[in-house]
Amino acid sequence: METLNSAVETINGFIWTNWMLYILLGTGVLFTFWSGFCQFKSLTHGVAVTTGKYDDPEDPGAISHFQALSAALSATVGLGNIGGVAIAIALGGPGAVFWMWIIGIVGMALKSMEVTQSMLFRDTDDPDNPHGGPMFVVARGMKRWGLGTLGQFIGVLFCLTLLISAVTGGNMFQAWNVGDITRETTAIPTWTTGLILAVVVAMVIIGGIKRIGSVAGVLVPFMCILYVVIVLVVLAFNIGAIPDVFASIFTCAFNPSEASGAFIGGATGTAFLWGMKRALFSSESGQGSSPIAHSAAQTKEPVSEGVVAGLEPFIDTIIVCTLTAVVILSTGALTRGAGIEGADATFANTPAVSLHEYEEDGATQRSWTVGEPTEFLIDKETVVMGRTLLPERTQRGIELGGQWRDGDSVFVIAQGGGDNEATASNRVMMAGNIIIPAEKTTAPYIRWKLVPSDKSSVAHWQDMASNGEMPTLVEPALYEDYKGATLTAHAINRQFPGVGNWLILIASWLFAISTMISWSYYGEQGIIFLLGEWAVSAYKIVYCLLIVVATSGIVTSTTEIGNLSDLGTGMMLWVNIPIMLIFSVIAMSAWHNYFKRLKAGEIGPNSPSGDDGNG
Numbered sequence: 378m379e380t381l382n383s384a385v386e387t388i389n390g391f392i393w394t395n396w397m398l399y400i401l402l403g404t405g406v407l408f409t410f411w412s413g414f415c416q417f418k419s420l421t422h423g424v425a426v427t428t429g430k431y432d433d434p435e436d437p438g439a440i441s442h443f444q445a446l447s448a449a450l451s452a453t454v455g456l457g458n459i460g461g462v463a464i465a466i467a468l469g470g471p472g473a474v475f476w477m478w479i480i481g482i483v484g485m486a487l488k489s490m491e492v493t494q495s496m497l498f499r500d501t502d503d504p505d506n507p508h509g510g511p512m513f514v515v516a517r518g519m520k521r522w523g524l525g526t527l528g529q530f531i532g533v534l535f536c537l538t539l540l541i542s543a544v545t546g547g548n549m550f551q552a553w554n555v556g557d558i559t560r561e562t563t564a565i566p567t568w569t570t571g572l573i574l575a576v577v578v579a580m581v582i583i584g585g586i587k588r589i590g591s592v593a594g595v596l597v598p599f600m601c602i603l604y605v606v607i608v609l610v611v612l613a614f615n616i617g618a619i620p621d622v623f624a625s626i627f628t629c630a631f632n633p634s635e636a637s638g639a640f641i642g643g644a645t646g647t648a649f650l651w652g653m654k655r656a657l658f659s660s661e662s663g664q665g666s667s668p669i670a671h672s673a674a675q676t677k678e679p680v681s682e683g684v685v686a687g688l689e690p691f692i693d694t695i696i697v698c699t700l701t702a703v704v705i706l707s708t709g710a711l712t713r714g715a716g717i718e719g720a721d722a723t724f725a726n727t728p729a730v731s732l733h734e735y736e737e738d739g740a741t742q743r744s745w746t747v748g749e750p751t752e753f754l755i756d757k758e759t760v761v762m763g764r765t766l767l768p769e770r771t772q773r774g775i776e777l778g779g780q781w782r783d784g785d786s787v788f789v790i791a792q793g794g795g796d797n798e799a800t801a802s803n804r805v806m807m808a809g810n811i812i813i814p815a816e817k818t819t820a821p822y823i824r825w826k827l828v829p830s831d832k833s834s835v836a837h838w839q840d841m842a843s844n845g846e847m848p849t850l851v852e853p854a855l856y857e858d859y860k861g862a863t864l865t866a867h868a869i870n871r872q873f874p875g876v877g878n879w880l881i882l883i884a885s886w887l888f889a890i891s892t893m894i895s896w897s898y899y900g901e902q903g904i905i906f907l908l909g910e911w912a913v914s915a916y917k918i919v920y921c922l923l924i925v926v927a928t929s930g931i932v933t934s935t936t937e938i939g940n941l942s943d944l945g946t947g948m949m950l951w952v953n954i955p956i957m958l959i960f961s962v963i964a965m966s967a968w969h970n971y972f973k974r975l976k977a978g979e980i981g982p983n984s985p986s987g988d989d990g991n992g
Contacts, residue, residue, distance in 0.1 A: 385940045392947035395646070398653045401663055404954055405483025408490045411965055416485045418972070419687025426681050427688065430982045437504035438675030442685050444590035445674035449667040449686065451593040452547065452895035453660050453693045454601060459885060460554045460861030462701040465655035466711055467864060468799075470634025470643030471625040474702045476652030477659075481694030484662030485687040491957055493683030493964045495668030496676075506586070509672020510899075511535050511665040511956045512906045518960050535665065535952045536903035542666065542945025543903070547896025548920060549927035550942045551889035554862045556928035558885050561863050562878040564782060571928030575921040577890055582897040582917055586673050589894050600887040601697065607880050608700040611872045615707040622706040633801030638712035638719050639856045641790060642802035657946055659698055660690040664946060665953035669899045678980070680971035683964075701865055710868035713856060720854035721774035721787075727853040728765045730791050730807070733827060735761070744827035745848060747789060747807050753824065763825030767811055768855060776874040777867060778857050783813040786858035787823060790851040804851065808858060823855075893924070 409415065425431065427442050440448065465473040491511070498517045499509030512532035519528025552574055556567030581592055612619065625634075629648060636642035643651075661667055667686060674682045705711055713719030733750040734743055746763030753760055770781055788808045809825035859867045862885050869877025897920050904916045974980050 382940055385944050389940055389943050389947060392951060393650070393654065393943060395650065397947075397950070398650070400954060401487075401653075401657070401950065402479070402483060404663065404957065405480075405487045408486035408961070409483060411961075412486060412489065412968055413972075415489045415684070415687055415968070416482065416691075418684050419485055419489060420691065422975070423684040423688050425982075427685050431678075431681060431980070432675070433677070434675075436675045436677045437501045438507055439505055439586050439673045440590035440675060442674055442676065442682065444594045445671050445682065446685050446688060447593040447597040448586070448590050448670040448673075448895050448898070449689055450601075450692060451589075451597050451891035452666065452670065452899070453689055454597065454697055454888065454891070458659055458693065458697045458701055459604075459865045459881065459888060460550075461655040461659050462698050463705060463859075463861055463864035465651040466702060466705055467640075468643065469648035469651035470629050470640070470711075471622070471702075471706055472629030472631070472634055472643065472645065472648030473652030473655065474626045474699065474706075475630035476649050477656035477694055477698055477702070480653055480656035480662060481660060481690045481698070484656070484660045484690035484694065487663040487957070488660070488667060488689050489683045489687040490961065490964050490968075491663065491665060491953070492668045492671045492686035493680050493968060494957065494960050495672050496674075496679030496682050497963060497967055498960075499672040507673055508902060508905060510539075510669040510902055510906075511953050512539075512903070513672075514960055515956045516906075518963070531952065531956070532906060535949070535956070536907050538945065538948035538952050539666065539903040540900050542664070542942075542949050543896045543900030544920065544923050545945040546942030547666075547899065547945075548893055548923055551892050552924040552927040555885050555889045557860060558862045558866060558878070558882055560782075560784075561778070561866070562882045567928040567930065568925065571925040574890065574893070574928075575924040578893050578897065578924065579917070579921045581890075581894045582901075582920075586670075586898055589898050590673070592894065593891060596887060596891050600884060600891065601692070603887070604697065604884045605700060607869065607884070608704050611704050611869055612700075612707060614872050618707040619703060622703055625706065626702075636800065636802035636804045638714055639788075639790065639854075640712045641804040641806050642800035644799055644801040647799050647801075654943060654946070656694050656698065657950070660693045661946075662690050663954060663957065664949045665956070666896070666899050666949065669902045670895060678971060680968050683968070705865060705868045708868040708871040710859075710864060710871055717852050717854045720771065720852075721778065721857045722768040722770050722855040724765070724768050724853040724855065727850055728789075730848045730850065731763060733761055742829070744829050745791075745807070746827050747791075747809065747823075747825040747850075762827060763809070763823075765823050765825065767813075767821040767823050774857070777870045778859075781811050781813065781821065783811060785811040786860065787811060788856055788858045789854065790856075791848045792851050793848045805848070 427446055429441065429443065432441065465477065494514045495509040495511065498514045499507050500513055501507045512535045515535070516528040516532040519525060552571055555574060556570040559565050559570045560567050581588060629643070631645060633645055634643035634648065657664065667689060671682050671686050676682055717723050728748045731746055731748065731750055732743060733746055734741055748763040748765035750761050751764040753762055767781060786808060788806050791805050791807050792803050793805065805828065807825065807828060809823045811821065812824050813821045862881055866877040866881035869880060897917065900920060901913055901916060904912050
């Protein structure tokens with residue numbers, strides 16, 4: 378897994394460059410002005426269309442506007458809102474939230490235009506089972522220009538990136554987070570959670586888009602209301618902290634986030650990168666996935682569904698993601714408090730940070746770890762990791778997270794001799810896992826991972842090694858590593874001890890299932906474009922099996938699963954943005970024509986739709 382993760386990390390370093398995000402932002406701004414600020418159209422006319430005011434039962438399509446929006450939202454309003462936001466804040470600090478908002482606003486324009494394009498080029502040969510998405514846009518659009526072969530090639534490329542994203546961010550990321558928080562709350566093994574999820578998802582996706590639309594139409598409103606109520610109650614108890622939270626969001630968007638307690642700090646660039654990536658992953662703006670669900674909507678007016686689609690980033694990012702972020706920040710879950718008072722445990726004697734040197738490929742390699750480097754036999758392979766005894770958990774720690782459990786992830790904060798480029802501080806998080814042996818003769822201990830000293834994030838440690846200096850722990854404080862959704866649960870627990878895990882557990886299951894069933898449909902449409910209907914059954918089996926794989930223990934950290942989801946999202950953007958720009962003139966012509974006819978009264982409530990929007 379380490380080799381795969383390293384390869385994925387290298388690819389992500391290339392595709393997730395800052396200029397790629399600038400291009401995305403620029404495209405969203407372009408569409409915003411070109412469309413005449415389509416965001417306002419979505420918040421007004423889009424709401425009317427969603428409620429069925431302009432429905433015509435004679436129009437082609439499989440599901441209503443509301444069901445199409447629900448199906449698309451079921452993919453976007455998911456664990457990215459609970460877990461992804463937590464990841465962004467943990468790595469980038471409060472400033473990451475500001476960049477989420479920016480993506481949410483421009484994302485409304487991106488979503489409106491990409492859905493409009495897909496509706497213009499969708500395949501309605503079977504009116505009850507339409508197909509659409511960027512692959513159909515580029516294949517059909519370029520065929521009109523005599524470039525059918527090129528269009529087909531780009532369509533295939535998009536489908537390949539779509540499948541990568543479907544099985545990683547849309548499937549494995551969701552399953553892993555649910556497995557982690559279920560284990561955290563109930564001690565049920567993650568693989569058991571994976572099996573249950575696989576069965577539930579299979580029961581829904583067998584019925585196709587109509588069953589997905591029906592389930593999403595009930596599940597999405599219920600889960601959104603449930604989660605918003607939970608969050609608002611917590612915020613009501615922390616209302617005094619909210620002004621400072623918003624002040625820190627704006628301040629840290631343009632200045633480094635200061636290191637404090639369990640938070641290692643966040644550089645401005647880190648906040649920008651993680652805020653943008655998490656918002657993109659959550660809202661899927663510009664990614665090209667949502668148009669696949671919207672293409673099943675029952676309408677003859679392509680633009681009407683594009684206007685509806687603009688509501689997605691507003692609901693997903695501006696509302697739900699913001700609520701999650703404010704809860705984490707207002708309750709102090711990010712920093713855990715000042716000093717060792719917020720720690721889950723404290724060491725009686727502060728462990729030393731040790732240097733481990735070894736030969737690899739004819740060169741001396743250096744790594745750092747906590748405690749004494751020790752040989753362990755793991756999966757029949759001898760590995761060197763640090764080892765320290767496990768201290769007793771504090772009473773406050775027990776109230777918030779329960780007793781220590783075997784496999785719990787923990788960390789300490791070490792400091793070096795220079796600024797960490799990614800955190801704008803001299804602090805580095807060092808991670809480990811709790812081991813509670815079955816035999817009572819061996820005391821519980823922590824097995825600490827090695828931190829290679831040649832990584833850019835700890836490069837200053839390498840310099841200290843050459844100078845004979847040693848990194849040290851900031852304090853003898855041990856923290857449980859709440860990853861993704863578990864950090865949000867911890868935030869609620871800080872207000873209502875013992876309650877947060879159960880509430881977030883329920884929300885996580887609902888959010889994950891809704892996301893996984895929609896992404897299954899997205900991948901299914903990619904398979905149909907690539908191979909045809911005959912391969913769909915095999916795809917659905919593989920999709921469900923990957924749920925079990927994600928919860929089997931192969932993927933063990935936020936970094937690994939984050940890299941996988943970033944890979945899928947990034948690759949789809951690379952293919953979809955050029956498609957959006959190439960066909961933007963056609964989409965904008967249809968957009969302005971639609972609103973011209975709407976203003977003239979040619980399109981009215983519950984009346985025949987007219988032409989296809991192309992004038």
